Amino acid sequence: xxxxxxxxxxxxxxxxxxxxxxxxxxxxxxxxxxxxxxxxxxxxxxxxxxxxxxxxxxxxxxxxxxxxxxxxxxxxxxxxxxxxxxxxxxxxxxxxxxxxxxxxxxxxxxxxxxxxxxxxxxxxxxxxxxxxxxxxxxxxxxxxxxxxxxxxxxxxxxxxxxxxxxxxxxxxxxxxxxxxxxxxxxxxxxxxxxxxxxxxxxxxxxxxxxxxxxxxxxxxxxxxxxxxxxxxxxxxxxxxxx
Numbered sequence: 001x002x003x004x005x006x007x008x009x010x011x012x013x014x015x016x017x018x019x020x021x022x023x024x025x026x027x028x029x030x031x032x033x034x035x036x037x038x039x040x041x042x043x044x045x046x047x048x049x050x051x052x053x054x055x056x057x058x059x060x061x062x063x064x065x066x067x068x069x070x071x072x073x074x075x076x077x078x079x080x081x082x083x084x085x086x087x088x089x090x091x092x093x094x095x096x097x098x099x100x101x102x103x104x105x106x107x108x109x110x111x112x113x114x115x116x117x118x119x120x121x122x123x124x125x126x127x128x129x130x131x132x133x134x135x136x137x138x139x140x141x142x143x144x145x146x147x148x149x150x151x152x153x154x155x156x157x158x159x160x161x162x163x164x165x166x167x168x169x170x171x172x173x174x175x176x177x178x179x180x181x182x183x184x185x186x187x188x189x190x191x192x193x194x195x196x197x198x199x200x201x202x203x204x205x206x207x208x209x210x211x212x213x214x215x216x217x218x219x220x221x222x223x224x225x226x227x228x229x230x231x232x233x234x235x236x237x238x239x240x241x242x
Contacts, residue, residue, distance in 0.1 A: 015041055015045060016036060016044040018044070019043070019052070020033075022047075022048070022051065023036065023047070023051075026227075027227065027231070028051050028224070029223075032050075032051065035047060050220075065091050065094060065095055069088065069091050069092070072088045073088070076088070080107070080111060082111035082112055082114075082118070085105070085108035085113075086105065086115075086117065089105040089118065089121060089122075089125075090121070093121060093125065098128050098129050099129065102129065105118045105119075105121050105125065116142055116146055116149065119141050120139070120150065122138050123136075123142065123157070127139070127157055132160075132164035132165050133165055135157075136161050136162070139154060139158040139161055140158065143158055151182065151184070152182035153184055153186065155178040155182070156174075156178040156179075156187030156190060156191075159171050159173075159174030159175040159190070159191070159194070163193075163194040163197070168198060172194075179191055185211045185214065185226060188211050189208065189211060189229060189236065192205075192233075192236060193236065196236070201240045201241050204240055205237065205240050208236050208237050209237070211230065212230060212237075214226065
């Protein structure tokens with residue numbers, strides 16, 4: 001069957017439905033919806049190739065991750081080393097399983113891990129799980145040993161942890177240093193949230209706008225990665241007083 005015949009068969013309608021469902025779930029740039037609706041089946045094909053196909057690659061990566069997790073769990077029965085636990089924690093963290101990752105890093109540290117990474121990542125997990133107080137010692141240790149760790153993300157997260165635990169002076173100091181050297185959207189947005197909480201709405205608006213200004217200069221794959229930050233920035237801007 002030729003491509004035109006295929007598109008004008010019932011499969012063409014199915015492709016358009018699949019494209020709309022994917023759009024609703026992923027919320028890419030709004031112009032994609034108009035492409036799907038106005039170009040019909042052709043627009044659906046263009047959308048699925050540009051937006052859904054990369055997600056299929058992510059699904060394959062997730063399958064490989066789960067396979068490696070199973071292998072590590074088997075290896076840990078024979079060799080409960082700090083390196084194996086750290087790798088297991090990295091895989092869980094990459095898959096968004098924060099509680100499991102935190103436990104794996106804890107076991108790596110208990111097995112006498114000698115590097116800063118398990119401490120840093122345990123702190124990251126604690127912070128993302130809403131336990132900022134528990135995150136502080138690990139993040140402070142990370143900054144003491146490696147101030148620029150993880151491309152200054154560590155310092156930005158330490159500042160965020162200070163803000164969440166009611167230490168605005170320390171938070172301000174760490175944020176100020178972090179944003180001088182880092183362009184991470186996460187750091188900018190955490191700083192903007194801190195400023196908003198301090199009643200400094202105009203400053204918060206500046207740092208939030210810096211995140212949204214990135215959209216036109218990023219490559220497609222970078223924009224896909226930054227979408228959660230763009231949505232968070234838009235939500236924060238709407239909450240700020242004019």
